[in-house]
Amino acid sequence: MTANDEWLQRYSDSMLGVFGTPPLVHSHGEGCYVWDVDGRRYLDLVGGIAVNALGHGHPALVSAVSKQAGEALHVSNLFTSPGQILLAERLLQVSAAPAGSRVFFANSGTEAIEAAIKLARRTGRTGIVAAEHAFHGRTTGALALTHKAAYREPFEPLLPGVTHVPYDDPDALRLAVDSGTSAVVLEPVQGEAGVIEPAVEFLREAREITRAAGALLIIDEIQTGIGRTGEWFGFQHAGIVPDAITVAKGLGGGVPTGALITFGPEVSALLTAGQHGTTFGGNPLAAAAGLAVLGAIEDEGLLAHARTMGEHLAAQVAQAAVPHVTGVRGQGLLRAITLDSPISVAVASVARAAGFIINPVAPQVIRLAPPLVIQAEQLDSFVAALPQIVQEATA
Numbered sequence: 001m002t003a004n005d006e007w008l009q010r011y012s013d014s015m016l017g018v019f020g021t022p023p024l025v026h027s028h029g030e031g032c033y034v035w036d037v038d039g040r041r042y043l044d045l046v047g048g049i050a051v052n053a054l055g056h057g058h059p060a061l062v063s064a065v066s067k068q069a070g071e072a073l074h075v076s077n078l079f080t081s082p083g084q085i086l087l088a089e090r091l092l093q094v095s096a097a098p099a100g101s102r103v104f105f106a107n108s109g110t111e112a113i114e115a116a117i118k119l120a121r122r123t124g125r126t127g128i129v130a131a132e133h134a135f136h137g138r139t140t141g142a143l144a145l146t147h148k149a150a151y152r153e154p155f156e157p158l159l160p161g162v163t164h165v166p167y168d169d170p171d172a173l174r175l176a177v178d179s180g181t182s183a184v185v186l187e188p189v190q191g192e193a194g195v196i197e198p199a200v201e202f203l204r205e206a207r208e209i210t211r212a213a214g215a216l217l218i219i220d221e222i223q224t225g226i227g228r229t230g231e232w233f234g235f236q237h238a239g240i241v242p243d244a245i246t247v248a249k250g251l252g253g254g255v256p257t258g259a260l261i262t263f264g265p266e267v268s269a270l271l272t273a274g275q276h277g278t279t280f281g282g283n284p285l286a287a288a289a290g291l292a293v294l295g296a297i298e299d300e301g302l303l304a305h306a307r308t309m310g311e312h313l314a315a316q317v318a319q320a321a322v323p324h325v326t327g328v329r330g331q332g333l334l335r336a337i338t339l340d341s342p343i344s345v346a347v348a349s350v351a352r353a354a355g356f357i358i359n360p361v362a363p364q365v366i367r368l369a370p371p372l373v374i375q376a377e378q379l380d381s382f383v384a385a386l387p388q389i390v391q392e393a394t395a
């Protein structure tokens with residue numbers, strides 16, 4: 001029995017079964033590589049699902065977190081810290097938020113969505129419109145916005161007032177939004193649905209529709225934010241100004257964190273003293289991590305790098321003309337390789353045995369969300385191995 005299998009047996013005997021049994025027990029990582037407990041190395045093309053923006057062991061992140069651990073891990077929200085304030089200021093800058101915008105720190109994506117739902121409630125309206133196939137999280141408020149029946153239905157009744165309309169369909173959105181709508185919540189690219197990119201006009205139309213109806217436009221940037229798509233945030237590709245965005249995953253580079261950013265003074269005044277809170281949100285450790293991640297993205301030019309690498313990957317895969325591979329979609333380093341049949345799980349499993357971590361996000365879709373620091377040669381090594389991987393997976 002390998003060390004991996006022994007640990008997995010103990011996992012099954014101790015962990016609640018909500019994730020099934022994972023295939024690998026990770027030991028450590030370095031850059032874009034991770035090792036399992038048997039010493040096997042893998043190229044990590046998933047990056048902890050768009051979390052490890054700087055890969056593993058990035059010197060700036062390691063030193064910021066280590067230094068902060070020695071100074072103060074936590075001070076509670078009875079107090080604040082310079083790091084928390086600096087990170088809020090940086091987030092307002094990179095989101096190009098107008099004067100009067102504000103930040104609320106949470107600890108995860110779903111908590112950022114919960115804050116957004118409470119923000120929306122403060123409009124005095126109760127309707128929320130989300131998109132079909134949307135993923136917004138697993139806590140009961142966010143779950144009501146998440147579309148997948150298998151996630152939602154065992155826990156109904158959930159928050160009332162939520163309707164789902166087809167994604168990338170401005171006419172359906174226009175019909176669904178009315179004077180009872182507090183907010184429209186949308187992902188700029190639907191990650192969990194399989195990296196579905198809407199027409200660039202869709203977010204612009206959503207902006208017009210919500211403005212006309214007096215509803216908030218809340219953009220869920222939890223997966224798309226922090227440089228993932230080649231801009232700081234996905235909405236920036238459409239050139240709109242939303243009313244609020246939610247951020248998490250990449251922000252801490254692996255340290256749990258999240259944020260709600262409210263745009264402009266009116267929206268930022270909706271939640272007042274005492275109306276929301278958190279014990280851990282924005283604590284000094286998470287703030288130090290966030291500052292290190294944003295700093296490294298800027299210092300290393302990782303927005304442009306994400307765009308270049310994403311295009312490189314798409315071009316290389318196209319050129320390889322791999323049987324059963326129908327294309328590459330997505331933006332920056334949030335990408336999907338599409339397949340002509342439901343073989344993604346088999347492909348991911350063979351890829352793992354060959355030393356590549358990829359994510360079978362849907363039966364015919366492989367999601368890639370590698371660290372933003374990934375290099376062309378690393379992507380090329382995967383593309384070079386892909387024909388053999390797909391062949392074995394379909395044999």
Ligand SMILES: *Cc1c(COP(=O)(O)O)cnc(C)c1O
Nearest residue numbers: 108109110135136137220222223
């Ligand atoms: C991951 C994700 C969430 C939930 O974040 P958690 O940190 O897992 O709670 C919400 N929305 C989107 C778009 C996500 O990708």
